[in-house]
Amino acid sequence: MPGELTADAITLELGAQEPWPQMIQLYQPFEVEQILLPDNANCLAVQAFLKMCNLEFEIISKRDAEYMSPTGSLPFIKCGAFVLSEFDNIVSFISNKGTSLSNHLKPEDKSDMKAYISLVNNVFVNAELYICWVDSTTLEEVTKQRHGSAYPWPLNHYLNWQKRKQVIKRLNVLGWYNKTLKEVADEVKNCCVILSERLNERNFFFGNENPNELDALVFGHIFTIITTPLPNNVLANIVKNFPSLVNLCKRIENSIIPSTNIISLID
Numbered sequence: 001m002p003g004e005l006t007a008d009a010i011t012l013e014l015g016a017q018e019p020w021p022q023m024i025q026l027y028q029p030f031e032v033e034q035i036l037l038p039d040n041a042n043c044l045a046v047q048a049f050l051k052m053c054n055l056e057f058e059i060i061s062k063r064d065a066e067y068m069s070p071t072g073s074l075p076f077i078k079c080g081a082f083v084l085s086e087f088d089n090i091v092s093f094i095s096n097k098g099t100s101l102s103n104h105l106k107p108e109d110k111s112d113m114k115a116y117i118s119l120v121n122n123v124f125v126n127a128e129l130y131i132c133w134v135d136s137t138t139l140e141e142v143t144k145q146r147h148g149s150a151y152p153w154p155l156n157h158y159l160n161w162q163k164r165k166q167v168i169k170r171l172n173v174l175g176w177y178n179k180t181l182k183e184v185a186d187e188v189k190n191c192c193v194i195l196s197e198r199l200n201e202r203n204f205f206f207g208n209e210n211p212n213e214l215d216a217l218v219f220g221h222i223f224t225i226i227t228t229p230l231p232n233n234v235l236a237n238i239v240k241n242f243p244s245l246v247n248l249c250k251r252i253e254n255s256i257i258p259s260t261n262i263i264s265l266i267d
Contacts, residue, residue, distance in 0.1 A: 025078040027065045038128035043075040045220025053099050061143035063150035101212040123191040124221040126176045133167040138233045192242045223249045
């Protein structure tokens with residue numbers, strides 16, 4: 001007897017039955033003054049993925065994008081009548097509509113790709129959240145000002161407190177909250193070693209010709225870590241020691257990112 005379909009699964013299945021709307025709308029916070037490291041990385045990963053799929057989209061910047069998201073995660077997209085958040089859900093939705101970057105892969109390669117995607121999500125996302133919300137220097141000098149910048153006092157202080165409480169709860173459950181900064185750095189370094197070994201001398205993770213979902217996700221995180229100035233730059237200093245990953249980002253930035261004009265709607 002088949003198990004019950006989850007709400008996300010139903011959304012993905014129903015979405016596959018509808019034709020593409022004229023334009024996908026991608027919602028995210030303000031880039032210059034508000035967005036934080038983990039959200040910026042995820043937003044950039046989804047943008048890269050959509051561009052790799054040759055899908056038209058527009059970026060809509062909203063101060064309350066986080067609270068508009070159906071899961072509280074960023075970015076989220078509006079596609080016709082459907083609203084989906086998080087990289088994996090967006091990839092699955094678009095794949096169900098017939099657009100995929102990994103259909104050509106062998107079954108074992110698809111399994112490997114999913115495992116690497118899970119690794120990136122588990123390590124990079126948790127490390128970025130730790131740096132922003134647990135590391136005291138970054139928290140006081142960067143996070144509080146940026147996360148609360150779009151809201152008046154005292155709402156900005158309350159939202160910062162609420163968000164930090166949520167992040168700590170997540171990191172605690174996953175065993176990251178009580179890590180030292182060095183232990184977090186070691187986790188990121190080990191992840192980079194694994195990714196670098198997989199990439200080897202290839203242009204992309206699964207060949208020289210075409211990037212796929214993993215390339216988009218790694219690009220989003222590595223590029224954002226390198227280009228985001230933070231007080232200690234711990235993550236950036238680690239990533240820069242892996243030239244193959246840095247070159248992957250340069251390759252994607254030069255060949256894919258400029259290929260689509262992005263419409264930015266700010267209000």
